[in-house]
Amino acid sequence: MTTKLERRQKIRYNIRKKIAGTAQKPRLSVFRSNTEIYAQLIDDDNGVTLAASSSREKDIAAQKAPKVQKSKMVGAAIALKAKELGITTVVFDRGGNLYHGRVKSVADGAREGGLVF
Numbered sequence: 001m002t003t004k005l006e007r008r009q010k011i012r013y014n015i016r017k018k019i020a021g022t023a024q025k026p027r028l029s030v031f032r033s034n035t036e037i038y039a040q041l042i043d044d045d046n047g048v049t050l051a052a053s054s055s056r057e058k059d060i061a062a063q064k065a066p067k068v069q070k071s072k073m074v075g076a077a078i079a080l081k082a083k084e085l086g087i088t089t090v091v092f093d094r095g096g097n098l099y100h101g102r103v104k105s106v107a108d109g110a111r112e113g114g115l116v117f
Helices: 004-018 067-084 102-112
Strands: 027-032 037-043 048-054 091-093
Touching: 027 102, 037 067, 037 102, 048 067, 067 102
Parallel strands: 027 091
Antiparallel strands: 027 037, 037 048
């Protein structure tokens, strides 16, 4: 019998087989812990993180808001950093999590910030 974590890891590997980020179209990777959420723009060709944002950043952490709202702020922050780098399109990587709740909220915030995926 597999654990929840092992099952999620298998899903993650299957997603990563299919998608990869480039310098022009990086991978928007989302990691969700119980308390925080993290987003990174990753160029898999060179193995480099181009930009990162999380709910632990001072301006987001200072907000008294539910985790779903903070996730939306993280999405908007990563979209802003992508614009500064001249990136408009990304490939979304949900990291083995279901596409709802906080993960969907990051995607919505990034789309509102101007990212296309």
